[in-house]
Amino acid sequence: MEVHGRDIETECYRVTHLVDGQEVAALVPERLAADTRIVGRPSHQDAYVWMAGHKQKIETAITQLARGQRPKPPFDTITLIPSSV
Numbered sequence: 001m002e003v004h005g006r007d008i009e010t011e012c013y014r015v016t017h018l019v020d021g022q023e024v025a026a027l028v029p030e031r032l033a034a035d036t037r038i039v040g041r042p043s044h045q046d047a048y049v050w051m052a053g054h055k056q057k058i059e060t061a062i063t064q065l066a067r068g069q070r071p072k073p074p075f076d077t078i079t080l081i082p083s084s085v
Helices: 030-036 044-053 055-066
Strands: 002-007 012-019 022-029
Touching: 002 044, 012 044, 012 055, 022 030, 022 055, 030 044, 044 055
Parallel strands: none
Antiparallel strands: 002 012, 012 022
């Protein structure tokens, strides 16, 4: 999985992950990492640390979405970027 930065409009981080030989782009909501902070949105550092610590679960969710399956909460809030499906 590779993180490509934050999408201000959607308040998500853009990531790509290789699924079945195809690069799939997805949006990972920054609110998933919000549990690392008491108040407000997570800092970029907090979000990157959280994504690194949850890399396997995020990759599994992206793979499931790309294959038409539904990931387990809270990873079911990850969405594929339409041009990648």
